[in-house]
Amino acid sequence: MALQIENVTCRRGGRLVLSDLSxxxxxxxxxVIRGPNGVGKSTLLRCLAGMIPIERGSVNLxxxxxxxxxxxxxxIVYSGHLDAVKPSLTVRQNLDFWAKILxxxxxxxxxxxxxxxxxxxxxxxxQCSAGQKRRLALARLMVVQRKLWLLDEPTVSLDAASSAxxxxxxxDHCAGGGIALVATHIDLDLGEAAVLQMVPPTQTDxxxxxxxxxxxx
Amino acid sequence: xxAVFALIRRDVVLAxxxxxxxxxxxxxxxxxxxxxxxxxxxxxxTLSRIAGGILWVAALLAALLSLDRLFQADFEDGSLDQxxxxxxxxxxxxxxxxxxxxxxxGLPIVIAAPVxxxxxxxxxxxxxxxxLSLVIGTPTLSLVGAVGAAITVGVRRGGLLLSILVLxxxxxxxxxxxxxxxxxxxxxxxxxxxxxxxxxxxxAAALAPFAAAAALRINLS
Numbered sequence: 001m002a003l004q005i006e007n008v009t010c011r012r013g014g015r016l017v018l019s020d021l022s023x024x025x026x027x028x029x030x031x032v033i034r035g036p037n038g039v040g041k042s043t044l045l046r047c048l049a050g051m052i053p054i055e056r057g058s059v060n061l062x063x064x065x066x067x068x069x070x071x072x073x074x075x076i077v078y079s080g081h082l083d084a085v086k087p088s089l090t091v092r093q094n095l096d097f098w099a100k101i102l103x104x105x106x107x108x109x110x111x112x113x114x115x116x117x118x119x120x121x122x123x124x125x126x127q128c129s130a131g132q133k134r135r136l137a138l139a140r141l142m143v144v145q146r147k148l149w150l151l152d153e154p155t156v157s158l159d160a161a162s163s164a165x166x167x168x169x170x171x172d173h174c175a176g177g178g179i180a181l182v183a184t185h186i187d188l189d190l191g192e193a194a195v196l197q198m199v200p201p202t203q204t205d206x207x208x209x210x211x212x213x214x215x216x217x
Numbered sequence: 218x219x220a221v222f223a224l225i226r227r228d229v230v231l232a233x234x235x236x237x238x239x240x241x242x243x244x245x246x247x248x249x250x251x252x253x254x255x256x257x258x259x260x261x262x263t264l265s266r267i268a269g270g271i272l273w274v275a276a277l278l279a280a281l282l283s284l285d286r287l288f289q290a291d292f293e294d295g296s297l298d299q300x301x302x303x304x305x306x307x308x309x310x311x312x313x314x315x316x317x318x319x320x321x322x323g324l325p326i327v328i329a330a331p332v333x334x335x336x337x338x339x340x341x342x343x344x345x346x347x348x349l350s351l352v353i354g355t356p357t358l359s360l361v362g363a364v365g366a367a368i369t370v371g372v373r374r375g376g377l378l379l380s381i382l383v384l385x386x387x388x389x390x391x392x393x394x395x396x397x398x399x400x401x402x403x404x405x406x407x408x409x410x411x412x413x414x415x416x417x418x419x420x421a422a423a424l425a426p427f428a429a430a431a432a433l434r435i436n437l438s
Contacts, residue, residue: 051301052438073302082295088234089227100223101303140299 002026003148003179008057010040010047017043019201020057025181028174030190033183035198041183042080044198045150048181049078061148061179077102077146079154083137087126091117094125095139103144111142115165130157138166141173149173149180155188163188220305221313228317231290238283243325246279250333261338268337269347269398276326276351277387280358283322284383285376287314287366288433297370297437307430311367315359315425323355339402346401346411354394354414360425361386367432389417 003025010018017040025031033041046052048059050069059066066072085094095112099105112118115135125133134157141149149170155163167188170180174190182188232239253271254264291297300310330351334344365383369375393414400407 046438049298049302051298070306074304076302078298078302080295080298082293082298084295084299086227086231086294086296088231097223097227098299101220101300101305103304105219105223 002062003181004058004060005048006058006060008044008047008059009055010043010052011055012043012052016201018047018054021198022057023196025179025194027177027179030170030174030180030182030193032188032190032193032195033181033198034185034195036200039198039200041198042152045078045152045181045183046080048148049076049150075147076150077141077144077148078150078152079137079141080152081156083133084140085125085128085133085136088124090122090124091128091132091136092121094136095143098140099143102140102146107143111139114142114169115139115162131159131162134158135162138169141169147178149178149182151180151182151184153184154182155184155186220303221309224300224305224310224313225317225320228314229320232283232317232321238286239321240325242279242282242322243329245282246275246326247329247333249275249278250337254337265338265340265343265402268334268339269343269402270395271337272330272333272347272351272398273354273391273395276323276330276355277358277384277391279326280322280355280362281376281380281383283318284359284362284366285369285379287318287363288370289366289375292370292436297433301437307433308426311363311426311429311433312422315356315363315429318362319356319359323351323359326355327351339398343398343401346407347398350394350397350407350411350414353411353418354390357390357418357421358387360418360421363429364425364432367429367436370433370436390414393417 005021005023008018008021021044023031033044035041043052047054048066050066050072061072061075064071064075089097092108092112095108096105099108112121115138117132117135117139120128120132125136128136138154154166158166163186167190170182170188170190173180182190250271257263257267288297291300301307327348330348331344334347339347362383365379368382369379372378393410396410397407397414400410
């Protein structure tokens with residue numbers, strides 16, 4: 001049930017961002033996505049999460065295609081730049097809510113304990129630091145059991161100890177047969193993880209719209 | 218279904234918190250209606266004749282106040298991205314959020330309406346019909362409003378654009394709702410216009426979730 005990405009092309013605002021990108025990640029493996037700012041790491045992850053439509057190509061997780069939105073979205077958990085934390089709810093209420101929305105509502109205590117949030121669980125999230133909110137966002141990964149993890153800069157605003165926790169969590173997920181795609185600039189200790197080095201598309205765009213040429217400059 | 222209930226519950230809780238805007242709508246509704254006798258004078262005949270229209274127009278405006286944050290708050294903090302990956306379909310999410318919006322904006326208006334109706338010297342049986350027309354008609358305000366909110370989700374100060382988009386679509390509900398109260402006031406059968414108000418709500422409930430979900434998909438990509 002590996003993840004297969006074949007010739008994925010994606011365009012945003014008329015600009016070619018991903019061009020014929022292909023790669024494969026086997027079960028139990030992590031893939032680290034690297035590349036300079038603006039190269040399309042976040043776009044790739046959002047494409048895989050089904051939030052940005054792809055222009056050409058195919059994405060398959062085992063026998064599930066990205067086109068089967070209903071089936072695919074139950075295999076994926078995504079963590080982006082935004083924490084999706086409501087400041088007026090407590091730490092615990094925030095996680096309880098996402099546990100019910102994304103899964104069956106269980107494992108909240110274990111997730112809070114893992115990220116050392118159990119001590120501040122009755123506190124409104126508005127009073128949390130950026131790092132604590134980040135940990136709360138990442139705790140969401142543990143309250144659901146989903147195969148494919150898409151993590152976009154998961155360690156932003158985390159200290160070294162918390163980053164190590166994140167790396168250990170990703171290793172655990174892969175050891176259980178899961179797949180993780182991690183876009184990151186720092187060296188997360190993910191063992192033998194493969195690296196996808198992204199480069200900006202260089203080929204001239206064959207589908208450039210003559211009418212729009214120069215419209216964005 | 219757990220997820221749907223959890224979403225409705227969270228939205229209601231957030232709306233009732235400080236800054237959630239839950240009480241603002243009904244407070245605005247009451248203020249507008251209270252201002253009318255000051256503007257048109259306290260003559261009972263005049264007031265009762267225009268009461269239905271005033272209450273319905275005020276309900277339309279009050280519903281608009283909290284609509285711009287319906288999806289925008291979740292869009293800005295990343296919650297909408299996460300909701301997209303939930304076990305619910307996006308159409309279900311729209312329906313759940315519209316229901317939560319009605320609980321915090323439509324329902325308080327329905328509850329406040331009898332007092333305000335009495336203040337505008339509506340007779341007791343017309344007040345009953347007014348409440349019924351609001352119960353049947355106000356869900357449309359949240360449902361159609363959700364489409365406007367989904368279209369303007371990425372627009373800064375989208376509330377202004379939202380009101381221009383949505384108010385014309387409220388016209389059928391306004392006409393049939395206000396007409397229902399007028400009929401009751403004139404001792405004519407109110408059922409036909411009440412049924413038409415309900416018809417508009419049913420059409421909105423059937424179409425709005427799909428339209429809003431489509432708009433959200435475009436705005437999220």
